[in-house]
Amino acid sequence: xxxxxxxxxxxxxxxxxxxxxxxxxxxxxxxxxxxxxxxxxxxxxxxxxxxxxxxxxxxxxxxxxxxxxxxxxxxxxxxxxxxxxxxxxxxxxxxxxxxxxxxxxxxxxxxxxxxxxxxxxxxxxxxxxxxxxxxxxxxxxxxxxxxxxxxxxxxxxxxxxxxxxxxxxxxxxxxxxxxxxxxxxxxxxxxxxxxxxxxxxxxxxxxxxxxxxxxxxxxxxxxxxxxxxxxxxxxxxxxxxxxxxxxxxxxxxxxxxxxxxxxxxxxxxxxxxxxxxxxxxxxxxxxxxxxxxxxxxxxxxxxxx
Amino acid sequence: xxxxxxxxxxxxxxxxxxxxxxxxxxxxxxxxxxxxxxxxxxxxxxxxxxxxxxxxxxxxxxxxxxxxxxxxxxxxxxxxxxxxxxxxxxxxxxxxxxxxxxxxxxxxxxxxxxxxxxxxxxxxxxxxxxxxxxxxxxxxxxxxxxxxxxxxxxxxxxxxxxxxxxxxxxxxxxxxxxxxxxxxxxxxxxxxxxxxxxxxxxxxxxxxxxxxxxxxxxxxxxxxxxxxxxxxxxxxxxxxxxxxxxxxxxxxxxxxxxxxxxxxxxxxxxxxxxxxxxxxxxxxxxxxxxxxxxxxxxxxxxxxxxxxxxxxxxxxxxxxxxxxxxxxxxxxxxxxxxxxxxxxxxxxxxxxxxxxxxxxxxxxxxxxxxxxxxxxxxxxxxxxxxxxx
Numbered sequence: 026x027x028x029x030x031x032x033x034x035x036x037x038x039x040x041x042x043x044x045x046x047x048x049x050x051x052x053x054x055x056x057x058x059x060x061x062x063x064x065x066x067x068x069x070x071x072x073x074x075x076x077x078x079x080x081x082x083x084x085x086x087x088x089x090x091x092x093x094x095x096x097x098x099x100x101x102x103x104x105x106x107x108x109x110x111x112x113x114x115x116x117x118x119x120x121x122x123x124x125x126x127x128x129x130x131x132x133x134x135x136x137x138x139x140x141x142x143x144x145x146x147x148x149x150x151x152x153x154x155x156x157x158x159x160x161x162x163x164x165x166x167x168x169x170x171x172x173x174x175x176x177x178x179x180x181x182x183x184x185x186x187x188x189x190x191x192x193x194x195x196x197x198x199x200x201x202x203x204x205x206x207x208x209x210x211x212x213x214x215x216x217x218x219x220x221x222x223x224x225x226x227x228x229x230x231x232x233x234x235x236x237x238x239x240x241x242x243x244x245x246x247x248x249x250x251x252x253x254x255x256x257x258x259x260x261x262x263x264x265x266x267x268x269x270x271x272x273x274x275x276x277x278x279x280x281x282x283x284x285x286x287x288x289x290x291x292x293x294x295x296x297x298x299x300x301x302x303x304x305x306x307x308x309x310x311x312x313x314x315x316x317x318x319x320x321x322x323x324x325x326x327x328x329x330x
Numbered sequence: 331x332x333x334x335x336x337x338x339x340x341x342x343x344x345x346x347x348x349x350x351x352x353x354x355x356x357x358x359x360x361x362x363x364x365x366x367x368x369x370x371x372x373x374x375x376x377x378x379x380x381x382x383x384x385x386x387x388x389x390x391x392x393x394x395x396x397x398x399x400x401x402x403x404x405x406x407x408x409x410x411x412x413x414x415x416x417x418x419x420x421x422x423x424x425x426x427x428x429x430x431x432x433x434x435x436x437x438x439x440x441x442x443x444x445x446x447x448x449x450x451x452x453x454x455x456x457x458x459x460x461x462x463x464x465x466x467x468x469x470x471x472x473x474x475x476x477x478x479x480x481x482x483x484x485x486x487x488x489x490x491x492x493x494x495x496x497x498x499x500x501x502x503x504x505x506x507x508x509x510x511x512x513x514x515x516x517x518x519x520x521x522x523x524x525x526x527x528x529x530x531x532x533x534x535x536x537x538x539x540x541x542x543x544x545x546x547x548x549x550x551x552x553x554x555x556x557x558x559x560x561x562x563x564x565x566x567x568x569x570x571x572x573x574x575x576x577x578x579x580x581x582x583x584x585x586x587x588x589x590x591x592x593x594x595x596x597x598x599x600x601x602x603x604x605x606x607x608x609x610x611x612x613x614x615x616x617x618x619x620x621x622x623x624x625x626x627x628x629x630x631x632x633x634x635x636x637x638x639x640x641x642x643x644x645x646x647x648x649x650x651x652x653x654x655x656x657x658x659x660x661x662x663x664x665x666x667x668x669x670x671x672x673x674x675x676x677x678x679x680x681x682x683x684x685x686x687x688x689x690x691x692x693x694x695x696x697x698x699x700x701x702x703x704x705x706x707x708x709x710x711x712x713x714x715x716x717x718x719x
Contacts, residue, residue, distance in 0.1 A: 057570075060581045091566045107570060107581060112563045114409065115572035115582070116402065117432050123399035127406025127414075128563055130390050131363055135410065135564045156395040321390050325331045 052079040055090075057110045064104055068263025070222035070248030071102050074169050075109065077229040077246075078140065085233030093236075094128060094137050096121045098145035101175045101250075105140040119150025122157045125164050133318035136165070136236060143170040143184045147203055158212035161240045163316040167232060168243070170205060171250035179253030186293035190257045197295065206307055207286040209243040215310040216242035219289070221270035221302055222249060231306060238309065240316040247291070247302055260298045273299040282307060336385040339525040348487040348514040349374040352417070352443055352507065355491025357386055358528055362412040364391035365400040367422060370455045371511040372445040375417040397422040401429030404440045408433075409571060411562035413495060413532075417443035419511075420462055421452065424469065430504055431470035434596065436571040437548065437558065439498040439533055441491070443507040445514040448701060457701030458511030460626060460676040464683070466506050467655050473593055475600035478506040478655040479608065480625040484518035490652070492528060493608060499533040501603050502557050503596075508654060510676060512627040512703065534559040542566045548578040556599040600656060607653040610661055614640065618647025620717045621665055622696075623685055624674040625651045627703045632674045635709035646713050654681075662688040670716040672696060674704045 041048075050056060056079075065071055082093060090111060097106040099118035106113035116124040125137035139146070146154055146168050157164065173191060174180045181191040181198050184205065188197045206219050216238040220228040228246060235242035249255060249266035260266050273292075282288050292301035315323070339358045344350075353375055356364070364383055366376040376393060383391040389412070394400045397418060404414040418426060423444045433440060446462045448454025467476040477497060481490045491507060498505040536545055536559045547569045548558050558578070561567040574582035575589040614636060615621065624632040629650040639646035649665065651658060665671065666689035673682040674696040682695045696712040698704040 057581060059579075092564055094563050107572065110568055112568055113570045114406075115570070115574065116405075117428055117573055120398060120402040120429065123394070123402035124406035126394075126399075127363070127365070127403035127408075128410040130403070131407040131410035131412040131414075132562075132564055152395055153399055156399070325333050325384060327335050327385070327387065328332050 055079050055110050060107050066252045073222040074246050075105055078232055080229040081232035085230055086236050088136055092135050096125045096139050098141040100142040100145050102142035102169045119145055122153040126162050129162050139166045144174045144182045148183050155212040158214045158241045160317045165235045165242045169246045169248045171248045173250050173254040175250045175253050188295035204290050205245050206289055210308055214243040215240040217308040218306045219245040220304050221247040221274055223267045223270040269298050273302045274304045277303045277305045333385050338386045341522050341524050344520050347517050348484050351484045351487035351520055352491050353378045355488040356415045359492050359495035360413050361415050362389045363407045363414045365394045365403040366416050367397045367400055369419045369422045372417045372419045397425035401426040405433050405438050408438045408440050415441045419445050419447045420449045427470040432573045433504040434474040435573045437502040439502055440504050441494045441498055446510050454701055460510050463680040475597045476655040478508045480508050480654050482626050482629050484520045496531040497606050499531055510626045536561050546579045610658050611650040613648040615647040617645050618669050619645040620670045620713050621647045622672040622674055623649045628674045631703045631706050632709050634706035638710050639713050657684045659688040672712045672716045674709045676703050
């Protein structure tokens with residue numbers, strides 16, 4: 026047998042040894058350096074979202090890092106939990122939410138944060154999301170919506186807009202896409218926000234606000250998959266797609282929506298791209314219903330006699 | 331609502347069914363959570379546990395949205411430090427297979443009860459069967475070493491549930507409690523021992539003073555039993571678990587050698603801890619010329635057949651398997667050399683596959699499906715036929 030070449034080992038010969046401080050990542054301590062380089066294509070919105078999450082937990086919330094656990098499912102976004110140096114778990118396809126529910130019920134002091142994709146949470150795992158929202162389990166769901174199944178090579182997802190070209194809709198997508206935020210709210214989420222990857226700081230702040238919220242909080246991130254979605258629909262590279270997000274976003278508040286959730290629908294025109302992406306904090310229940318673990322504790326009192 | 335605190339171990343003599351005994355065994359073992367989906371004939375378990383568990387100070391026992399959610403919630407709760415159990419029947423067990431694969435890969439201790447019913451598909455929902463035997467070992471994709479125990483009485487339902495939890499905690503692996511519907515629902519006398527007489531073993535934890543930054547969740551350095559100590563979420567160890575092929579730190583690396591090393595270690599881990607699994611029970615084997623091999627309710631029938639055969643002058647014996655996976659191959663190899671083997675089971679012939687493989691000769695199958703175990707008369711006829719060969 027000939028000597029085997031390990032293809033996925035990093036060639037360290039070209040690496041700079043002991044790089045100066047200015048080359049360090051600002052959240053070096055929160056990343057698993059040995060798991061990097063990531064699998065993401067250059068310019069991918071998932072990296073932006075991970076950075077926004079790290080900024081949220083360091084700058085905008087006081088939750089101790091020991092108590093945060095990052096759970097993801099399968100897909101490009103599914104790998105996110107592996108790069109973040111906190112407690113983490115990479116669950117099977119679509120089952121990140123039940124796993125997180127189990128953790129939260131066993132240890133109510135832990136804050137599970139789910140970072141996963143639209144295919145994972147809204148296609149194969151849709152049932153679990155609805156039930157976790159209904160129970161109002163204390164968790165934060167960050168769904169990165171890139172309108173496509175990226176990891177498997179660009180097949181159409183339940184979020185792919187009508188008419189969009191993908192590998193499995195060569196004549197244009199026929200069925201209608203989901204409005205993820207509307208689904209989450211309809212099923213009982215008590216916090217819901219949507220931002221594009223272009224709006225970095227508001228996104229980081231919204232993630233923190235969602236984590237501070239006691240109950241089921243939902244944050245939708247509109248991301249660019251320029252390699253599998255943008256390329257086939259003539260939307261340009263990562264920068265061009267983000268510029269389009271900048272143009273298309275419409276900031277909306279709870280008052281603007283006034284419980285007509287159809288106002289939050291994303292609009293997409295074939296050949297043009299995204300023409301309207303409503304963003305902002307869509308819902309924040311001030312007088313919150315009590316979250317699930319607390320309800321379990323309060324449900325009955327044990328009489329010791 | 332105010333509920334009265336109940337004792338954790340109901341010491342004394344009871345007249346109850348197998349499903350009741352499993353719940354009592356699990357509560358005596360110290361489960362904190364229970365997640366399941368209702369399915370006949372396992373519904374009694376979830377009905378009783380939702381009444382019992384809150385009253386002994388358990389955290390939560392409730393019905394979840396589906397079978398897939400229940401197994402994944404169990405894995406999550408186990409990683410957060412709880413002892414957990416779920417219960418189901420054939421169709422639900424099929425749905426749980428991917429989750430069970432994840433539990434084997436991430437070395438998660440948990441117990442899954444499968445009260446078998448007639449299949450395939452919806453089959454005979456309220457009837458008994460022994461048709462999930464192969465599914466336990468080969469149901470999930472890929473290679474994994476299953477551990478499965480089969481009780482044959484209500485008393486054993488209680489005892490083996492505790493054993494199943496002890497094995498799963500010690501080996502850091504899921505354990506399947508494989509019952510046929512008859513054993514789950516038949517009523518019998520059961521003796522629950524005193525709390526201090528029960529042996530309850532908890533999982534191996536990182537020793538105090540372990541460096542939290544360099545701790546690795548799957549590191550077996552210095553572990554003779556090949557079982558890595560388990561850290562839990564929220565303790566500052568920054569642990570990571572994945573179903574992907576992973577290094578001892580838990581971080582995925584898609585590498586041929588690493589995968590081979592990992593899967594071989596999982597198999598070796600289950601093999602090396604062989605002394606923990608209950609040995610088969612022997613009846614009249616010393617001078618037996620023909621031996622029947624059976625589990626669960628079929629073994630009760632087979633014991634009667636052996637007694638009848640002895641009365642007729644036929645030197646028959648019974649080997650009742652308790653640990654059905656890993657398969658007790660040495661014993662079968664040894665018995666096959668000195669006697670003819672008969673397998674009695676409530677399926678079209680699943681247990682006979684490994685028996686014939688290790689006996690290295692054809693064995694006789696006494697099979698009956700449709701909800702009734704093979705009768706003593708059927709097995710006796712089989713014994714006579716095998717002897718004549």
